[in-house]
Amino acid sequence: MKKRILLIDDDADIRELFAISFQIKGYEVFLAEDGQRGIEMVNSDPRFDLVITDRQMPRMLGEEVIRSLKLKYPYLKIVLMTANLNPAIAAVAEAAGADLVIEKSGDLPDIIHTFLTEGISE
Numbered sequence: 001m002k003k004r005i006l007l008i009d010d011d012a013d014i015r016e017l018f019a020i021s022f023q024i025k026g027y028e029v030f031l032a033e034d035g036q037r038g039i040e041m042v043n044s045d046p047r048f049d050l051v052i053t054d055r056q057m058p059r060m061l062g063e064e065v066i067r068s069l070k071l072k073y074p075y076l077k078i079v080l081m082t083a084n085l086n087p088a089i090a091a092v093a094e095a096a097g098a099d100l101v102i103e104k105s106g107d108l109p110d111i112i113h114t115f116l117t118e119g120i121s122e
Contacts, residue, residue: 002028003049003116008038008065009081010057014104018052021109035060039068046073050116054104055082055089063096070097079115081108 005027009015012033019029030048032038034057042048051069055062062080069076080093085103093101100115102108 002026004028004030004047005112006030006032006038006041006048006051008032008035008051008053008057008062010034010054014054018108022112025109025113034058035062035065035068038065042069042073042076046076048076050112051076051078052108052112053078053080055080055093056084063093063098066093066096066098077116079112 005022007015007018007029010033015031019031022029030041032041035053036059038051038053042051053062053065062082066078066080069078077099078097079100079102080098081102081104082089083104085101090101102111
């Protein structure tokens with residue numbers, strides 16, 4: 001059975017690019033255009049192996065998505081990705097419950113694959 005990833009990002013091009021990369025690696029990928037939609041998708045079917053959320057999105061920041069999901073699904077693995085990674089953002093995301101905080105880059109699919117298969121972070 002394929003592992004299921006939910007990717008939440010307001011940028012359609014980013015969603016599609018990463019979705020293709022994850023599908024090539026053998027993952028089943030679901031896409032949400034914002035945090036509210038992502039939360040709705042998890043609430044309707046929480047059997048995701050991983051949720052990846054962007055930080056900077058309209059209506060809801062990534063750390064708010066993480067906090068909301070972790071309250072209801074503490075076992076759910078969640079990664080925050082951001083274009084502007086710094087220690088303050090990482091600290092806020094980790095306090096919200098992020099399992100991994102990474103910079104948004106072309107290496108993201110490889111880092112996530114390693115995280116899911118070997119349980120290690122950068």
